[in-house]
Amino acid sequence: MLLNDLHRVLSTYWTQFLYLLPKLAVALILLVIAVFLANRLSSLIGGRLHARSHDPLLAEFLTRLTKWAFILLGLTLVLQVIGLTGIVSGMVAGAGLTAFVVGFALKDIAENFLAGVVLAFNRPFRIHDTIQIKDNQTLMGRVEALNLRTTLIKTFDGKDIYLPNALVLREPLINFTRDGHIRQDFLVAVDMEGKGGPEQLRDLILDFVRRFKDVKDEEGHRPYIILEKTDGTVATLHVYFWTFSEDYRRGTQELKSELMQGIRELLLQQGYPHPAAVQ
CATH class of the missing domain: 2.30.30.60 (SH3 type barrels.)
Incomplete structure (x- = not known):
């Protein structure tokens, strides 16, 4: 009795499989075509967007979005050919769209996707x-x-x-790089024993900074130096300068290091003691 029931169930499934086999073949072909067209059309649209848009970030994002939109459209067509559209619609209608969105995994995916859209356009x-x-x-x-x-x-x-x-x-x-320029600063502590006052030291260093490569010296972005503090004969100056920020690492690390080393050598040449106090 049990074997007869099992045989009848398997026969029913096999018959349904044979009935769906042509539809599955057509659906598979449609899915391959949909993926191919999605890649081709997204590449075509992406090429035009990159050619006309001055923002490659937005163009790339829209290209990816277009690709997945075509794939989703093709997947919907495949489900319709197989006959699962009614099942999917019933699941959505029964559970409600909100039930899917508030699910943890789907909520994260939807949140990050919408955030990506905002970032692409903002x-x-x-x-x-x-x-x-x-x-x-x-x-x-x-x-x-x-x-x-x-x-x-x-x-x-x-x-x-x-x-x-x-x-x-x-x-x-x-x-750090959107405006094309950025301000940096560092301290210079110098022993002025036997030398002039802080003003003379400041003018000496400021002239050197203004002439240094990649330091901006224009209206609104001029270097300047203020006296931070004095401790006996030691004066601590605060050096501020503007530089180009397209290459942030160059503008913040390498240039600052070169400036500090150049000021140290300048102070040595001018006879200031303890020029290693640049920090």
């Missing part, structure tokens, strides 16, 4: 901009890509960090 950064998230040095680097779910940044030590778009949108974001 554009708080561009490709190769140096940004920092949440005032955290470990979340600092150059923007490499904006994907549908994540933002990829590369740190200065070569690490790739994939940040959820919702985190990038929600947390404070510092863009």
Whole structure:
């Protein structure tokens, strides 16, 4: 009796499979065609967007969005050919769209996707901009890509960090390179025994900084120096200067290091004692 029931069930399933086999073959072919067309059309649209848009970040994001939209359209057609459209519609109608959105996994995906759309059109950064998230040095680097779910940044030590778009949108974001220039500063402590006053020292260093390569000296972005404090014969000056920020590492680390080394050599030439007090 049990074997007869099992045989009848298997026969029913086999008959249904044979009935669906042509539809499955057609659906598979349609799915392959849909993926192929999605890649071709997204490449075509992406090429035109990159050619006409001055923002490669937005163009790349729209290209990816177009690709997945075509794939989703093809998948819907495949489900319709197989005959699962009614089942899917029933699930959505029965459970409700809200039940899917508030689900943990889908909620995260939807949140990051919508955040990616906002970032693509709001554009708080561009490709190769140096940004920092949440005032955290470990979340600092150059923007490499904006994907549908994540933002990829590369740190200065070569690490790739994939940040959820919702985190990038929600947390404070510092863009160091958007304006094209940035101000840096450092302290210079010099023993002035047997030399002139702080004003003479300040003028000497300021003239050197103004003439230094890659230091901006124009209206609104001129270097300046203030006297921070004096301790006996030792004067501590605070040097401020503006530089180009397209290459943030060059403008903040290498240039500052070169300036400090150059000031040290200048003070040695001028006979100031203890010029190693540059810090």
